[in-house]
Each structure stands twice: as structure tokens, then as C-alpha cells.
Amino acid sequence: MSTQQAEPESQEAPEDPAMKGAESPAADEQNGGGMVDEHAEKAAELEGETVHIKVFRYDPEVEGKQEPRFDDFHVPFEKGMTVLDSVMYARDEYDSSLTFRHSCRQAVCGSDAFFVNGKQRLGCKTQISDLEQPVRIEPLPHQEVVKDLVVDMDHFYDQMHTVEPYFQDEDTPPVDDLEEQRQSQENREKIKMSSRCIWCGACMSSCNIAAGDNEYLGPAAINKAYKFAMDDREGEEIKEHRLRILEQEHGVWRCQTQFSCTEVCPKDIPLTEHIQELKREAVKKNLKFW
Amino acid sequence: MYEHDVIVVGAGGAGLRAAIAANEAGADVAMVTKLHPVRSHTGAAEGGINAALQEGDDWELHAYDTMKGSDYLGDAPAVETLAQNAPEETINLEHWGMPFSREEDGTVSQRPFGGLSYPRTTYAGAETGHHLLHTMYEQVVKRGIQVYDEWYVMDLATTDEDDPNDRECHGVVAYDVQSGTIEGFKANNGVVLATGGPGQAFDHTTNAVSCTGDGHAMAYRAGAPLEDMEFIQFHPTSLPSTGVLISEGVRGEGGILYNSEGERFMFEYGYANNSGELASRDVVARAELTEVGEGRGVDDEYVHLDMRHLGEERIMDRLENILHLAEDFEGVDGLVEPMPVKPGQHYAMGGIEVDENGQTCVDGLYAAGECACVSVHGGNRLGGNALPELIVFGKRAGQHAAGEDLGEPEIRTGYGDDVEDETDTELPVAPGKAGLETSGSVAADGGVTADAEGVLQRKVETARERVDTLMDKEDGVQHAEIRAKLQKAMTDYVNVFRTEEGVKKALEIIRECREEYQDVYVDDPSRTFNTDLQQTIETRNLIDVAETIALGALVRDEFRGAHWRKEHQERKDEEWLKHTLISWDDGEPSIFYRPVILEGENKTYEPKERSY
Ligand SMILES: Cc1cc2nc3c(=O)[nH]c(=O)nc-3n(C[C@H](O)[C@H](O)[C@H](O)COP(=O)(O)OP(=O)(O)OC[C@H]3O[C@@H](n4cnc5c(N)ncnc54)[C@H](O)[C@@H]3O)c2cc1C
Ligand code: SF4
Ligand code: FES
Numbered sequence: 001m002s003t004q005q006a007e008p009e010s011q012e013a014p015e016d017p018a019m020k021g022a023e024s025p026a027a028d029e030q031n032g033g034g035m036v037d038e039h040a041e042k043a044a045e046l047e048g049e050t051v052h053i054k055v056f057r058y059d060p061e062v063e064g065k066q067e068p069r070f071d072d073f074h075v076p077f078e079k080g081m082t083v084l085d086s087v088m089y090a091r092d093e094y095d096s097s098l099t100f101r102h103s104c105r106q107a108v109c110g111s112d113a114f115f116v117n118g119k120q121r122l123g124c125k126t127q128i129s130d131l132e133q134p135v136r137i138e139p140l141p142h143q144e145v146v147k148d149l150v151v152d153m154d155h156f157y158d159q160m161h162t163v164e165p166y167f168q169d170e171d172t173p174p175v176d177d178l179e180e181q182r183q184s185q186e187n188r189e190k191i192k193m194s195s196r197c198i199w200c201g202a203c204m205s206s207c208n209i210a211a212g213d214n215e216y217l218g219p220a221a222i223n224k225a226y227k228f229a230m231d232d233r234e235g236e237e238i239k240e241h242r243l244r245i246l247e248q249e250h251g252v253w254r255c256q257t258q259f260s261c262t263e264v265c266p267k268d269i270p271l272t273e274h275i276q277e278l279k280r281e282a283v284k285k286n287l288k289f290w
Numbered sequence: 291m292y293e294h295d296v297i298v299v300g301a302g303g304a305g306l307r308a309a310i311a312a313n314e315a316g317a318d319v320a321m322v323t324k325l326h327p328v329r330s331h332t333g334a335a336e337g338g339i340n341a342a343l344q345e346g347d348d349w350e351l352h353a354y355d356t357m358k359g360s361d362y363l364g365d366a367p368a369v370e371t372l373a374q375n376a377p378e379e380t381i382n383l384e385h386w387g388m389p390f391s392r393e394e395d396g397t398v399s400q401r402p403f404g405g406l407s408y409p410r411t412t413y414a415g416a417e418t419g420h421h422l423l424h425t426m427y428e429q430v431v432k433r434g435i436q437v438y439d440e441w442y443v444m445d446l447a448t449t450d451e452d453d454p455n456d457r458e459c460h461g462v463v464a465y466d467v468q469s470g471t472i473e474g475f476k477a478n479n480g481v482v483l484a485t486g487g488p489g490q491a492f493d494h495t496t497n498a499v500s501c502t503g504d505g506h507a508m509a510y511r512a513g514a515p516l517e518d519m520e521f522i523q524f525h526p527t528s529l530p531s532t533g534v535l536i537s538e539g540v541r542g543e544g545g546i547l548y549n550s551e552g553e554r555f556m557f558e559y560g561y562a563n564n565s566g567e568l569a570s571r572d573v574v575a576r577a578e579l580t581e582v583g584e585g586r587g588v589d590d591e592y593v594h595l596d597m598r599h600l601g602e603e604r605i606m607d608r609l610e611n612i613l614h615l616a617e618d619f620e621g622v623d624g625l626v627e628p629m630p631v632k633p634g635q636h637y638a639m640g641g642i643e644v645d646e647n648g649q650t651c652v653d654g655l656y657a658a659g660e661c662a663c664v665s666v667h668g669g670n671r672l673g674g675n676a677l678p679e680l681i682v683f684g685k686r687a688g689q690h691a692a693g694e695d696l697g698e699p700e701i702r703t704g705y706g707d708d709v710e711d712e713t714d715t716e717l718p719v720a721p722g723k724a725g726l727e728t729s730g731s732v733a734a735d736g737g738v739t740a741d742a743e744g745v746l747q748r749k750v751e752t753a754r755e756r757v758d759t760l761m762d763k764e765d766g767v768q769h770a771e772i773r774a775k776l777q778k779a780m781t782d783y784v785n786v787f788r789t790e791e792g793v794k795k796a797l798e799i800i801r802e803c804r805e806e807y808q809d810v811y812v813d814d815p816s817r818t819f820n821t822d823l824q825q826t827i828e829t830r831n832l833i834d835v836a837e838t839i840a841l842g843a844l845v846r847d848e849f850r851g852a853h854w855r856k857e858h859q860e861r862k863d864e865e866w867l868k869h870t871l872i873s874w875d876d877g878e879p880s881i882f883y884r885p886v887i888l889e890g891e892n893k894t895y896e897p898k899e900r901s902y
Contacts, residue, residue: 059816059818060818061816061817061818062815062816065816078531079531079621080531080532080619080620080621082619091770092770092774093770096768096769096770096812096813096814096822097813097814097815097816097820097822099814099819099820099821100821101329102499103325103329103331103498103499103500104329104331104333104334104498104499105498105499105532105533105534106334106532106534106535106615106619107614107618108333108334108417108419108420109325109328109329109330109331109333109334109498110328110329111325111329125618125619127618127621146468146818146819147816147818147819148819150819153326157326161431164432165428165431166386166387166428166429166431166432167385167386167387167425167428168432169385169387172385175378175381175382175385176378178343178377178378178381179381180381180384180385180390180397180398181384181385182395182396182397183392183396184392184396185392185393185394185396188389188390188391188392191389192389192415195389195421195424196417196420198328198333198420199326199328228387231387231389233387234387
């Protein structure tokens with residue numbers, strides 16, 4: 001359909017190629033690469049044009065890709081086009097080996113957090129007309145790159161699992177009584193934002209503390225714990241147990257309130273606030289600091 | 291080789307529930323899933339879970355609504371099992387901490403939904419599926435259930451006696467997406483397929499990129515028939531540019547549909563004089579396309595869904611995420627302007643034929659969730675009825691696979707003395723196996739009598755050869771080209787409106803896709819995270835599944851539920867109170883029918899006109 005040809009032209013390597021299994025480029029330019037405000041205007045301007053994207057490439061076993069590089073693609077612009085759409089187009093039309101995770105295309109599966117123009121963003125939720133070109137698309141920083149835009153998420157999952165991320169209550173009535181636990185609307189509202197996390201890993205990737213302390217629980221896991229700790233349906237004892245987990249050496253006290261996680265979270269979860277609140281709770285409960 | 295009692299393929303709502311149930315029944319269960327569990331498409335469900343929880347409501351009303359919605363093609367034992375068990379299963383989710391929305395007295399909230407006689411759709415904001423998925427994954431973590439995530443299941447290790455009813459499933463063959471390693475997973479008790487919908491057979495869909503009908507295709511080729519595949523639900527309110535769904539919840543809360551003339555067409559043109567916007571989905575989807583067809587569409591493509599009159603407070607409280615969806619994916623602010631919407635492929639009522647216990651006709655092979663057809667939804671699914679199906683039948687499949695006795699099923703499966711053969715439809719092209727293809731037969735190697743491990747081992751070898759062939763081939767066609775062609779044919783000809791000529795055309799194009807697929811190759815030479823390879827295999831599955839959808843759409847010459855045929859504008863109860871079954875028959879598909887069961891526990895459901 002299109003006359004644009006694939007053109008992986010440039011071979012420029014990212015600054016820091018001393019990477020084993022390629023640690024992705026460091027998050028040095030956190031200041032969100034140029035958001036353009038009137039995106040409708042920009043979109044109209046782009047109609048019939050192409051968008052220039054520069055995509056990070058790396059594959060540990062393919063010759064020519066073992067040294068990380070950027071490939072350039074020019075993708076025809078369509079109104080409403082997202083960053084994910086652009087890499088999907090490049091893959092389907094130009095280079096079928098271009099690799100990234102994606103599934104829902106609607107910001108619920110959390111698969112496609114990338115480092116776009118210097119900021120962690122969800123590919124499917126980022127309108128390309130909002131970005132300055134060329135649009136630089138890289139894997140999430142501070143995580144091992146598996147291939148192209150795919151990073152190893154195991155460490156992120158491990159941290160999530162550390163906080164006992166499941167409801168714990170012994171005395172729920174038998175289910176065949178058909179009696180639910182009662183919860184006030186206020187309490188439901190209280191945990192609402194925290195329960196929206198889609199495990200995309202953007203927050204963890206943006207966090208300097210997590211980058212320096214591999215054992216730091218990280219914003220997502222702490223937020224997960226917040227969801228349970230603030231839920232009145234769990235008893236006081238369990239809440240205390242949860243606060244103890246969060247209080248450990250690599251827990252809430254590591255956070256230096258830099259707000260980078262809050263800034264990048266695609267679900268607008270007030271992560272830093274939640275971490276602060278848990279610190280206060282811990283103090284209130286008079287738990288010992290580590 | 292890995293070995294467990296029960297292997298669950300897929301970790302969406304149905305798979306998670308099956309795994310938890312099998313674990314509680316004492317089995318060693320493992321989940322094998324191509325996506326990490328929380329990435330499953332169950333997370334996209336917005337509206338809610340139907341369950342008769344309140345006083346004044348009861349399961350019989352729920353069953354009645356479901357049967358009526360199904361246009362009398364649901365099997366009563368399945369429909370009643372769903373309605374009876376949904377309340378307990380929903381409460382169970384609450385006990386696991388699922389954050390349901392609440393009433394002032396602290397009980398869970400329920401709202402009205404299309405086709406329901408009582409407001410029984412239990413919800414958690416507009417993110418019910420997200421919470422259901424995460425809550426159940428949390429329980430899987432709690433129980434320490436083993437999850438092999440980002441393992442792609444390629445094939446089932448099934449024996450191949452001539453009669454599928456005599457076959458047995460001993461496990462699955464999967465490859466680790468991250469490393470490309472192919473391994474066998476032996477299942478001592480059973481394999482539960484919970485692989486979700488086949489929406490990617492169409493090019494405008496609310497389904498995820500991962501919804502490629504893998505489980506359908508694997509079960510089909512292993513001998514389990516696919517049932518009622520022609521019944522595809524098109525959701526009336528998806529965003530035109532992406533297919534992202536705007537929940538029925540918007541209409542449940544009072545949202546209104548307008549055409550380009552500003553008319554409330556559902557009433558104005560008499561599509562549904564009683565229920566208006568809340569009529570069953572197929573009715574609303576056809577109404578919208580009729581409006582567009584008659585020149586009253588906006589931009590000749592869509593209609594408007596307006597919720598502005600509900601007021602900011604109510605919208606923010608109940609439908610906040612809809613605002614985000616419209617903004618992020620369509621650039622529209624739902625508080626100040628109406629949202630553009632059009633029908634998109636949404637749900638497959640049909641699927642792998644199973645009984646109330648989730649069993650297929652192949653011993654040891656189970657299916658649950660959207661990939662299965664019990665059949666609860668018959669010709670048309672009511673909104674809010676899929677999520678309860680996941681938890682009710684996911685649980686039963688898990689329990690049964692783990693060896694629990696759930697009683698004799700009333701629903702029969704597989705070819706048998708109660709079926710009727712298709713005789714009179716002329717097909718434009720032969721369906722099934724293309725040219726060079728071999729069936730990967732175990733028997734061909736003298737394997738009918740092979741033991742479980744032998745069967746699995748041979749399937750692993752076949753899979754390795756298949757991957758090598760795809761990877762070694764230097765040039766040819768790429769899957770993306772074939773997939774796009776297939777999707778377009780389905781959306782052009784097997785969509786909301788279907789004609790005999792169109793469906794035949796689709797079958798011809800599907801045939802072409804099959805032939806072209808003989809020349810498919812994988813360009814990416816890497817074993818590491820090779821999505822090119824994965825999508826190539828998925829595309830083959832889509833071809834098989836799309837073909838059954840089109841075949842069903844051709845043979846069923848009536849108008850029932852979501853299946854509309856131009857030449858046949860009435861429901862033909864004398865002839866068509868029966869399920870369509872398509873069996874792969876080792877590459878030469880055959881079609882047969884099984885009567886629907888309308889006798890319930892306390893009453894017989896008499897087909898009535900489905901008016902709203
Ligand atoms: C946008 C949207 C909104 C909806 N809203 C509602 C609603 O409000 N109420 C309602 O009742 N229903 C709703 N539905 C329908 C309902 O959500 C789905 O039918 C249901 O979630 C499907 O669940 P599942 O467990 O069968 O499949 P999925 O959740 O899709 O899970 C499939 C699983 O299978 C795995 N898998 C697939 N193939 C393979 C393979 N080859 N190897 C290994 N693993 C594999 C995937 O990794 C995934 O884990 C909605 C559907 C959509 C699309
Ligand atoms: S908290 Fe936000 S940024 Fe972090 S994983 Fe969850 S959704 Fe992603
Ligand atoms: S593709 Fe699912 S979050 Fe973007």
C-alpha cells in the first residue's frame with residue numbers, strides 16, 4: 001500500500017554500550033521530551049505526512065544487532081496514531097523482527113511501557129502528534145534488555161510478590177451465606193486509585209532509588225501494599241504485619257519523595273503520596289525503624 | 291519435560307479460576323500462558339458481572355433473561371448452572387478482596403444492563419475485569435501455583451484414534467518465548483484450555499492482539515468440534531479508530547444514541563420501542579449500521595453516544611474511565627461532546643464444544659471461558675454474562691480436571707447418535723487442509739498405542755520440526771500479509787450483515803489464505819523473543835477459526851440472535867433449534883448438528899419472539 005521503504009539507515013549506538021545483555025540507556029533526560037500542547041493542530045498539520053521514529057534495536061544472538069543501535073523508520077501518519085501504532089506499522093510493513101510487547105491497545109494490560117523521548121510512557125496511550133520528531137523509542141531504562149524494546153520484568157514481578165499482594169482475612173462468612181463483607185463508600189474511594197495499577201513498570205524504571213538499590217521494593221509494590229493496608233476489610237493485625245514488611249530496610253523509608261514515579265504513572269496513581277502516607281502510618285503505629 | 295496433574299493453558303479469568311479450583315481440590319496444577327497473567331484480556335472488561343444477589347431477584351429470572359437473550363439457543367443445563375452459581379462465585383470474589391463499588395449500606399452495587407429484567411450487574415467502577423483479573427491472580431500467588439508465563443502453547447499431545455471420542459489428551463507442547471526452547475508439559479489428569487476469544491479474525495475488534503483463537507484451533511485439530519461459531523457478537527459502541535470499547539454501562543447509566551440528524555433513533559425509527567438504547571447488543575448494532583446505511587451516520591461511518599446530560603459528578607463517579615478512553619484513544623472529551631461509536635467485533639458465543647463440567651469429547655481435554663461453548667450464550671450473549679461464565683465454568687473445569695465428581699453432565703459432546711449430519715449446503719471451495727500440509731499424525735509413525743510420554747515426545751519433535759521449517763525458509767510470504775487479508779475478508783463479508791454470496795466469497799478468500807500460508811516464512815532469524823514466529827503460528831490458527839465462523843454462517847440459513855442473513859429474515863424454530871458443530875476430521879471438515887436442550891430443572895423454555 002505504501003511506497004515508504006524500510007530504512008534502517010543509521011547505526012548510531014547509544015552512549016553507554018558497556019552493557020552486558022544491554023542495560024538500556026540511562027534515564028538522564030527525565031524532562032519529558034517536548035510535549036506539544038495543541039495536539040489537534042499538530043495532527044492536522046501532519047495529515048498525509050510521515051512520522052519519523054528512531055527505535056532502539058538489540059538482539060543478543062543476531063549478528064549486527066549484538067551492538068545496540070537505533071533504526072529509523074518513516075511511518076505514514078493517521079489521525080489518532082499512537083506510539084504503539086507506529087511501531088506496529090513499522091514491524092508489519094518494514095521489519096518483522098522489530099520486537100516489543102503489546103496486547104490490549106487500551107492501557108489495561110500494561111505491556112507496552114517504553115522510554116519515549118526521554119520519558120517512561122505507555123505506547124498505546126501516547127498520541128504521536130504530541131511528541132517532537134524524530135520520536136526516540138527505547139526500552140525502559142534500568143532493566144535488562146531481552147531484545148529491542150522488550151525488557152526482563154522478572155525483578156519487577158519479584159518485588160510485587162514480596163509484599164504479600166493478596167487479601168488476607170480469616171473470618172469471612174462462608175460463601176454460601178451469600179454475605180459480602182461490608183465496606184463503606186469512603187473506604188472504597190480511599191483505595192480506588194491504588195487499585196488501578198497495571199504492572200507496567202514505568203514507575204520502577206523512573207526511580208533513582210530503585211536504580212541504586214536493587215532490593216528497594218519500589219513504588220508499584222509499595223502501592224500494592226497500600227491498597228491492602230488501607231482496605232478496612234482486612235483486620236488491624238494484618239495491617240500491622242503489612243506495615244512491618246514496608247518498614248524493612250528496603251521499604252518505604254528509602255523513598256526520597258522525588259515524585260518521578262508519580263509523574264510517569266499512566267494510571268495517574270499518586271504513588272509518592274501513598275508512600276508518604278504509609279510512612280506516617282508506620283510512625284503512628286509506633287513501629288520501630290530498622 | 292515438565293509434569294503436573296493439571297495443566298491450565300491461559301491465565302485470564304477462566305484460567306485463573308480453573309487453576310485455583312484444581313489447587314483447592316488438591317491437584318498439582320500449573321498454568322502455561324503466552325502472556326503474564328495480569329496482561330490477559332479479561333482486564334479490559336468494564337461493565338460487570340451478572341449475579342442474582344438481591345432480594346426480589348432470583349436465579350430463575352437470570353436464567354430466563356439469559357435464555358431469551360440467547361434467542362433460545364442456550365442449553366438449559368448450562369444456563370441454569372450459570373445463574374445458580376453466579377451469586378456464590380461473585381461473593382467469593384468479594385471475599386478475596388475484589389474492590390466492588392458499594393452502596394451506602396456497604397453492600398456491593400449492582401446496575402441495570404441490556405436485556406436484564408433486574409439490575410443485577412455487579413461492578414467495580416468501570417474496571418470490573420481489571421479487578422477480577424488482579425484479584426484472582428493475587429489468589430494464585432497466595433497459593434503458590436506455578437505459572438509458566440510467556441510460554442506459547444503450540445499443540446496438544448492427543449492420541450489419534452479414528453474416532454475423536456476415543457482420543458486422550460496427555461499434555462501440551464509449548465515454547466518459551468524468551469529463549470525459543472520447545473518443551474513438553476505432561477498432564478497426568480487433564481488439560482484445561484482457557485485461551486480466550488478469536489477476535490483477531492476480524493479487523494475492527496474490541497479484542498486484544500493476543501486474542502487469536504489458539505485454543506479453538508488446537509482443540510479443533512485434535513478432534514473436539516467447534517460449536518456455533520457463526521454467532522459473533524458485535525458491540526454497538528466501540529471507538530471508530532481503534533475498536534476500543536465504550537462500555538454498555540454508559541447506556542445503563544442513561545447514555546443516549548443519536549444519528550447525524552440528532553434523532554434518538556432507537557425510538558424514533560422503532561428499533562426497540564421499549565428498551566431503546568438498552569436493547570440487546572445485536573439489535574443496537576444493526577440499528578446503528580442501518581442508520582449509517584440510510585445516510586444518517588456521522589461522517590458516513592458512525593453514530594453519537596451522548597452522556598453529557600448525566601452531569602459531571604455522576605460521570606466521574608461511575609464512568610470516569612470512559613472519559614479517559616475517549617480522550618486517549620479518540621481525542622474526544624465526553625463531558626463536552628458526544629462520543630463517536632460504531633459496532634466492532636466483541637465476543638464469540640461459540641467455541642470448543644464442552645459439557646457443564648468443561649469436558650470436550652476428547653478424554654482429559656477441557657475448555658472454559660470465551661474459548662469454550664457450554665452453551666450459555668447461544669445466539670447472543672447478554673452483557674455481563676461472560677465474566678460469571680469464567681468463574682462458574684472455570685471453577686468446574688478445574689475441579690473436574692482435578693478429579694472431583696460433579697455428577698453426570700446432561701450435555702453431550704462429540705459425534706454421536708443424537709446428531710444430524712449436514713447434507714444440503716453447497717460449499718464454494720473445500721474447507722480444511724491445504725496442499726502440502728501433513729496432519730502431524732502420531733498414527734503415521736505407528737503411534738496409536740503409544741503411551742502418554744511417547745505421544746508427548748512425538749508431538750514435541752513435530753513442533754520442533756515445524757519451527758525449524760518456518761525459520762529455515764529464506765523467503766516467501768509473511769504472516770502479516772495473510773492475516774490482514776483474512777481480517778478484511780471477515781469484516782467485509784461475515785460481519786453484522788451477512789449474505790450468501792458474501793459468505794461464500796469469504797470462504798474463497800480464506801481458502802486463498804490457506805494456500806498462501808503454505809509459502810509462509812519467518813524472517814527474524816533469532817530464537818530470542820521471536821514474535822514474528824509466534825504471530826506466524828497464530829495466523830494459522832486464525833485461518834482455521836475464521837473458516838469455521840464462515841462455514842457456520844453459510845449453513846445456518848435463518849436469522850437468530852447475532853446471526854443475521856439477508857435472504858432469511860426469520861428465526862426458523864422448526865428447523866434450527868440446534869447447534870452447529872464443525873469437526874476437523876483430520877483435515878476434511880464435516881458439519882453436523884445437535885439439538886438444543888430447552889428443558890430446565892423446573893420448566894421448559896418456550897421460544898418466544900425476542901422483542902425489547
Ligand atoms: C473490551 C471488553 C469488555 C468486556 N466487558 C465485559 C463485561 O463487562 N462483562 C462481561 O461479563 N464480559 C465482558 N467482556 C467479555 C469478557 O471479558 C471475556 O469474554 C473474558 O474476559 C474472556 O476471558 P478468558 O479467561 O476466556 O480469556 P482471556 O482473558 O482473553 O485470557 C486468555 C489467556 O489465554 C492465554 N493464551 C492464549 N493463547 C495461548 C497460547 N497459545 N498459549 C498459551 N497461552 C495462551 C493468554 O495469555 C491469556 O492469559 C468484555 C470483553 C471485552 C473485549
Ligand atoms: S504504579 Fe503506575 S507506573 Fe507503576 S506499575 Fe502501576 S500503573 Fe505502572
Ligand atoms: S497495549 Fe496494553 S497497555 Fe498498551
